[in-house]
Amino acid sequence: MATRLSDVAARAGVSVKTVSNVINDYPHITAHTRAKVEAAIAALDYKPNVSARSLRKGRSDFIALAIPEMASPYFAELGAAISRAAKRRGITVLIDQTEGEAAAEKLVLDGMRGQLIDGIIFSPITTAPAKIGTAGTAKPLVLLGERPAGGTFDHVAVDSVQASYDATTHLISIGRRRIAAIGVGGGAGTGAVRRKGYRKALKAAGLPHDPALELAGTGYHRDDGAASMRELLALPGRPDAVFCFNDLLALGALRTLADVGLSVPGDVAVVGFDDIEDGRYHSPSLTTISPDKEWLARNAVDLLLERISGNGEAARRDLTVPYTLEIRETTAG
Amino acid sequence: MATRLSDVAARAGVSVKTVSNVINDYPHITAHTRAKVEAAIAALDYKPNVSARSLRKGRSDFIALAIPEMASPYFAELGAAISRAAKRRGITVLIDQTEGEAAAEKLVLDGMRGQLIDGIIFSPITTAPAKIGTAGTAKPLVLLGERPAGGTFDHVAVDSVQASYDATTHLISIGRRRIAAIGVGGGAGTGAVRRKGYRKALKAAGLPHDPALELAGTGYHRDDGAASMRELLALPGRPDAVFCFNDLLALGALRTLADVGLSVPGDVAVVGFDDIEDGRYHSPSLTTISPDKEWLARNAVDLLLERISGNGEAARRDLTVPYTLEIRETTAG
DNA sequence: CTGAAAGCGCTTACAG
DNA sequence: CTGAAAGCGCTTACAG
Known part of the structure; x- marks a missing residue:
C-alpha cells in the first residue's frame, strides 16, 4: 500500500485537511505547521494519488x-x-x-x-x-x-495566405518566372489556403497562372515531394522555381533535383514552409517560412x-x- | 454532470454491476442483457470515468x-x-x-x-x-x-558492439584505411560501447588505431557532427571514412563535407546509426545501421x-x- | 445471473 | 486555523 494523505497527517500530528492545504498551497497556514507537514511528506516519501485528486476535483x-x-x-x-x-x-x-x-x-x-x-x-x-x-x-x-x-x-x-504570398514574392524577386507549387491538395484546407497566397503573388507580379504547375500530390511527406518534382520535370516547360507547401515536400523535391543533376538554385530555386531542422542543415540549406x-x-x-x-x-x-x-x-x- | 454508470444501469433496467460486467467484458452475461446495456450506453453516450476506474483498480x-x-x-x-x-x-x-x-x-x-x-x-x-x-x-x-x-x-x-563492428568492417571492405569515429563521448554508455565495436573491427583488419581519429564531441546532434567533422579535416592526415555514432551526427558531418567541397564517398565515406528518414532522403543517401x-x-x-x-x-x-x-x-x- | 454496500484516496463544505 | 464526514465514479467481494 502506498502512503496516503492520512498517513502524513498522522505522522505530522495534524488533520488531513491541513495536509491537503499545504499540498495545494492554500493560505492561513503557519510556517510551523507547514514545516511539520513538509517534514512528514519528505519522511514518508508521500506522492499524492493523481487519480483520486482528479476524480474529486x-x-x-x-x-x-x-x-x-x-x-x-x-x-x-x-x-x-x-x-x-x-x-x-x-x-x-x-x-x-x-x-x-x-x-x-x-x-x-x-x-x-x-x-x-x-x-x-x-x-x-x-x-x-x-x-x-x-x-x-x-x-x-x-x-x-x-x-x-x-x-x-x-x-x-500562421497567416498562411500572407506567408505563401511572401514566399512566392521572394521567388519572383530573385527573377523567377515559372514558379510551380507543390502540395496544393493538402489536408484540412492547408493546400487551398497556401495556394491562394501563391496565386495572389503571381497575379500581383503580373505573371501568368499555369495550372500545370500546381501539383496536388497526395500527402505532405518527402516521397510526395520527390514524386511531384519528377512530374514537374516531365513537363514541356520546366519551372525555374518551386514553392513547396511544407519543408518535407521541399526536401523530397531537392532529392529529385539532385538525382537528375539539376543545380539549386541555379536551375531551380526552392522554398519550403515550417522551418524544420533538417532544412537548415540540408545542403543546400532550405529557404523557408519559419513560424515561431x-x-x-x-x-x-x-x-x-x-x-x-x-x-x-x-x-x-x-x-x-x-x-x-x-x-x-x-x-x- | 456527465452521465454515470448508474445512469446507464437505470436506463437499461439492470444493476450497476451488470453494466460494469459488460464494459469490462466479463463472462456470464446473456446476449440479451448485453444488448440492452449496450443500447443504453449508446443512447446516453456514456464514457467511463478513467480516474474513478484507476483509483479503484x-x-x-x-x-x-x-x-x-x-x-x-x-x-x-x-x-x-x-x-x-x-x-x-x-x-x-x-x-x-x-x-x-x-x-x-x-x-x-x-x-x-x-x-x-x-x-x-x-x-x-x-x-x-x-x-x-x-x-x-x-x-x-x-x-x-x-x-x-x-x-x-x-x-x-541493439547489440551496439556488433553493429558498430559491422559498420566499421563495411568501411574497411570498400578499401578505407583511415577511419574516424564521431560520438565517442556519447551519453549513457552509447559512445563507449560503439567505440568498442569500432576498435574491434580495426584490430580484426590489422589496421592501426589512431586516437586522434576518435572525436568525443559533446552531443548527438547535427551541429556536433558538423563541428567534429571540421576538427577531423583540420588534422594532418585526413580520414577517408567516418563512422558516426548516430545519423544526426552523420548528417552534420555531411554538411561540413559539402561546405568544403569534398566528395562523398569519393573523398570521405560516411556511415551512420539509427536509420532515420532524413538519412534515406539525403543526397547522397546515408549508409546506416537500421535497428528494427x-x-x-x-x-x-x-x-x-x-x-x-x-x-x-x-x-x-x-x-x-x-x-x-x-x-x-x-x-x- | 442481480442488488446493496464498501472502499480506492483525495477535496471540500460544514461546524467548531 | 482544525476535525469529522460526505462524496467524486468506479469495481468488487458478499449475500442472494
Missing part, C-alpha cells in the same frame, strides 16, 4: 495534443514545444497520433479518454474545418492550422488553460502566429 | 515513455512506434521529455506522476546505467539503450505489460533488437 491537469503523426519533424518539434510550455504551467501533455485517420480524429472530437483530460489542442488533417465547428465536444478545444469558416473554437495559426513555434506553443497552451479555468463564456479568440521568411541557399546561391 | 492502463527529446528524429520515430504498439493493446503512452537533464531522469526513476502510470519505458542519457540498477522504483520499468552492468531491470537494445524500431517498440511494450500484470517475480529479461546494415550512397557511390 473534476480536473486532472492533463491536456491532449492531437496531431497527425509525431514522427513528422514539424509535429515532433511542435509537440516538444507544447510539452515544455505545458510543463512550465504544471500541466502534462498526452500526445495522440491520429495518423490522419478520420476515425481517430472523430474520437478526439468526441472528447475521448473519458474524463481524464481537461482539454485538447487539435491539429486536424482529414477533418474539414467546417465540420469541426459543429462537432459536439464537451471539453475546451484549441484548434491549430487553417482557420475554420465560422468555427466556434479558439484558434491559433515557441510562440505558438505558449499561446495555444495559455488559451486552453484560460478556457479550462472557467471563462468558457468568453468570446472566441483567433491568434496569429508570427513568422519570418528565412532566406537560405536554395534561393540565394 | 489501482491500474490506469497508462504507461510513460521517458526519452531525452521528442524532436530528435530517432526518438520521434521510436515514440510514434511505441505509441502505436501500446494503443493496439489498449494502453496509452505518456511521453516524458527529460531533455537530458539528470534531475528529470531522477524524477522518472523515483516513480513520478503519483500512481497514475502503471510502468515506464526509459531511455536514459545522463544517468549512468550502473546507477539505474540501484534506483528505487516502485513501478515496473523497461530500459532502452546500452546494457547496464548487473542491472535489475528488463532491457531491450517496430520490433523494439512491440517488445518493449510487451515486456512492460507482462511485468505489470503480475509476474514481477519472473527473471530479468534481455532482448536484442534485430538490425541490418543499409548500404546507400555515402559508401557506395
